[in-house]
Amino acid sequence: MEKKSMLLANLLLTASVVIGRAGPEFVNGENESPDCVHWPIEGRVSQKLKPNHPTGIDIVPYKDRHAPIHAPVDGEIVYVHPDSPSEQNPQMKASGNFIVMKSADGEYQFLFAHLSKIAVGVNQQVKVGEEIGLTGSTGNLTGPHVHFEVKGYQGIVTENPLKVLCKK
Secondary structure, three states: OOHHHHHHHHOOOOOOOOOOEEEEEOOOOEEOOOOOOOOOOEEEEEEOOEEOOOEEEEEEOOOOOOOOOEEEOOOOEEEEOOOOOOOOOOOHHHHOEEEEEEEEOOOEEEEEEEEEEHHHHHHEEEEEEEEEEEEEOOOOOOEEEEEEEEEOOOOOOEOOOOHHOOOO
């Protein structure tokens, strides 16, 4: 199981480096359906999904640099990776502390990277809104935020998080 979880984490994980800061543009979720994915933190998007940032979005907390990260849907924690100075995999090292979660219906997998604290364990069931960690500055980045990825189809297809996140 550990090998399978590690493989899943490697599939989901790519280096995420914040390049610059976003301007005053407000970025919102686009999904208005009742089964939309909830925002993992209260904050603003500093990096959208784009060619030089192809795997997810970066969300900077509005207030506290160590803001709570919440489960965006009901699901299960499938992998946790504590930051380690001896980490050899450059992609994992770049992401610092991170969590991989799958939705209860199996439709999506989520990655939350750069956490200052991991508050959950592998195989733990979580409910939407439950705290799973805190935003932070672990790995390669320029400031505290959470890198948030959404994958569909067994963790292979990258989804634009803004397409599934609830409209605010």
